[in-house]
Amino acid sequence: MLMVPDVEAEDFASYYGRAVVKPPPWGHEVAAYLFLGGVAGGSGLIALGAQLTGRDALRRNARLGGLASVALGGAALVKDLGRPERFYNMLRTIKLTSPMSIGSWVLTAYSAGIGVAAVAEVDRLGSRGSSRGLLPLGPLRPVLQAVEPWAGWEAAAFSPPLAAYTAVLLSDTANPTWNAMHRDLPFVFVSSATLAAAGLAMVTTPTRETAPVRALAVIGVVGDVVAMRLTEARMDPVAAEPLHQGHPGQLMRWAERLAVGGGLGALLLGSNRAGAILTGLALLGASAATRVGVFEAGIASAKDPRYTVLPQRRRLEARRAAGVTDDSITTAG
Structure with a gap:
């Protein structure tokens, strides 16, 4: 006597009608994060290309778009986690075999680079050719201007992993x-x-x-x-x-x-x-x-x-x- 129904039958069901694999408890916030993470990852590479070819408007818009995307995506991720400190807890260690752990660090590293580059762009909006900027940075402005190009490179380095790691997270x-x-x-x-x-x-x-x-x-x-x-x-x-x-x-x-x-x-x-x-x-x-x-x-x-x-x-x-x-x-x- 068969203990479970024939799996080839069209009306196959598992024990007690329960799913064999438990569906992940993820809502629309995670779906939004998947999309916004892709926007941010691609924008970091476009911003670097514009930086290297002297396309100022494209560089500025790609950096600001990357920052906005990663900020909104991070907010969606934290909302799904329920409490903000849960994201911090994921940064307390690095587990190379965990896509979630590596992805958390990739997201943080990208955010740091694109954040510095975007702040430089915002400050530049008010300069209009003068040495003064839009933001009250004072003596920090030369430091920001010095690290800005390297911040663009750093964001671009983490852009491909940011665009791809969520695929590994799902398929693993x-x-x-x-x-x-x-x-x-x-x-x-x-x-x-x-x-x-x-x-x-x-x-x-x-x-x-x-x-x-x-x-x-x-x-x-x-x-x-x-x-x-x-x-x-x-x-x-x-x-x-x-x-x-x-x-x-x-x-x-x-x-x-x-x-x-x-x-x-x-x-x-x-x-x-x-x-x-x-x-x-x-x-x-x-x-x-x-x-x-x-x-x-x-x-x-x-x-x-x-x-x-x-x-x-x-x-x-x-x-x-x-x-x-x-x-x-x-x-x-």
Whole structure:
């Protein structure tokens, strides 16, 4: 007599109807942090490129956009944690095997660099060619001006990890859909961060300085679409189902449409101010839809035992077919 229902049946359920994998208790604050972290990470690299090529408006807007994104994202993260001191507690140690621990330090290091660079930009807003600045810094102004370029480099150094570590954080779990994406999700998140940061720069910066950003946006669109398609192709078909169903499926479809539309806009309309704004908004929307869609798909997959058990059964059968019988998972039955 079977102790549990046949896992191949359409109406399969786990013991007492409970989920096999407990869904993470994360709300919309975490989804917002995923998106804003991508915006901040991409903005740090764009700011450094503008710093090196003398694009003052692009540098300023990218730095301010990066600071605003990381501040809002940090606030969303702290709200999800419940108490601010919990974030401080994560900084009391460094655990190299924990994406959450490493991510907390990456977020803090990026915030320090982009914060110093953004303060220098704000102070410069009131100078108008004089030695006086907008902020009452006094003798600290020469110090700020001296460390500003290095702060830009420091923020850029931590930008790629900031854009990608949340993908590792999600996929390094037992969540069926997220775990099935573990090999490729960082590439998806880096591409979506590129779209978001390029989109923000196109919205906020005059077109005379955004030619490199438009090229970056096109590259990001290609990377985003290709990475997402390859990710789904390498996933177990059952684990990929939540990416195509319900609200997550709608978000993922719109993410691809907005990304393609934004890429075409960057190519054809990017030199026009109104066109650049519309294109930038499309790219921002594509990035947000991708990250929120992946987030919600993972939550949905953890609630249905089918997405946990059927991929496990497929992996077990594949091991047996390959003749593997001496590990802790496969038996010789």
